Amino acid sequence: MPRRRQAVTIRHVAADAGVSLQTVSRVINKEANVRPEMMDRVRASIDKLGYVPSIAAQRMGGSRSYLIVALNDRDRTIADWRNRQGADWVDQMMLGGMLTCADHGYRLIVELVDTHSDHIARELMGAIAALQPDGVILTPPHSDNPQITDLLEAQGISFARIGSPKPGPGFAVAMDDAGAARLATEHLLALGHRRIGFIAGPPDYELSGWRIDGWQAAMAAAGLETESLLLRGDFGYASGREAATGLLASADPPTAIIASNDQMALATMEVARERGLAVPDALSVVSFDDTPIVRFVRPPLTAIVQPIADMTARAVELVIAEKAGRPTSPDPVIFSATLVVRGSTGRPGDRR
Known part of the structure; x- marks a missing residue:
């Protein structure tokens, strides 16, 4: 041998x-x-x-572990994986995080933590004790959870909050969610829509509120009301169906709907088909996320593109720089959103 x-x-x-x-x-x-x-x-x-x-x-060279831990929401991530409905949020996070870590000789590890758990402090401290990371990347809704951010700050661990631009401990790296919602709304207004519905995400994600703010601001600037045009979902397909059904069954239904993620947008298109409303002739639909599936549905979805990989890469760079003692800025890093126009939006048409 x-x-x-x-x-x-x-x-x-x-x-x-x-x-x-x-x-x-x-x-x-x-x-x-x-x-x-x-x-x-x-x-x-x-x-x-x-x-x-x-x-x-x-x-061996010093006190650094050369590990960065990204914390993602356990319940929603596992539910998406088990249902094989996973958005590519985690994929894009790992793309930006892993490549940037590799450039600096680091490794990225993804941990799933339940932000609603009564034992979140013990769970998080167990992961930190086992891995001894140089830094932590928080994703929504963890980035908005003061129990998590206060614990990391008390432990002296460098961390970045993706999707949370508000003042607070750690580095804030986020997309301009209000600006993104304004961009989507203004696109529909330019096409001639005046009744634009909005399916928001759950309130435990602060970005849900910012997107509502952006939509309402664009509608107000156009002199339009938003009463009866807002419903919430939980980012899941079933909740999107329920919200879309509620909006389209109203006495004065919208001619366009913005959904706060792709699953809820796809559910909206399905409800429209069931009601005999052609997209975009009778109903225009805009989504957030721009996961691969929205490009292959018919018609392809107009969508807000979130720069997830770029945000994660910047978050990793800031954490590594702080650990190395290099100067960093406390100011939030805000990324602009982009809108990709596809076949799901058009001028208001016949609602037969």
Whole structure:
């Protein structure tokens, strides 16, 4: 039987270069306090031996763990996975987070935490004790949960709040949700719509309120009322069906509906079909998220595109910079939304 090739470790590199383990670790971590000739010697040994740095080797250089933990909502994430209805929010978060972490020699780990749990503090402290991360990325609704943010602040852990631009501890990185809703509403107003319904998300997501604000502001600027045009869902398909049914069954139904995520928008289109309302001839529909599925339905959905990967990448950069002692700004980082116009919106038509 052939002998298994022994893995090259940081100790082999240190012995080959004639330096300490800590020096090798500092070179791996691209720290500034290593003499150029020493750095060249270590890199030459790394190349010669084919060494691949590990998290354990990186940790030897100091107090950093080189791990960033992203906390996502357990209940909704698992429900989407089990129903095979997953939006690509988590995928885009991992895209931006993992690539940026890799650029800095870090690793990203995703943990699912139930924000409604009575034991959230114990659950979160267990994850922190096990992983000892250098920083934490919070996603909605965790980014709005003071129990979580206060705990992280008390522990002295650097963290960023995605989707939460309000003042508070940690770095705030968010999309302009109010501006996004205004953008969607103004698109429909420009097409000639005057009765524009809105299906909002649940109140435990603060961004739900900001989107309502943006929609109402655009309608008010056009001199239009919003009474009886607002219903809430929970970001799930069933809640979208219920809200769309309520709006379309009213005495003076909307000619257009903005839904706060893709599942609720798809449910709206289904309800419209059941009621014999062609999209967009009799009803225009706009969505948030722009997950892949909305491009393949008929007609394809006009949608607000959320820069999730870019927001997560920036959040990771801020957390790593703070851990490294580099200067950072406390000001919120706000990303503008974009609207992709597709076949689900058009001028108000015949409501036969």
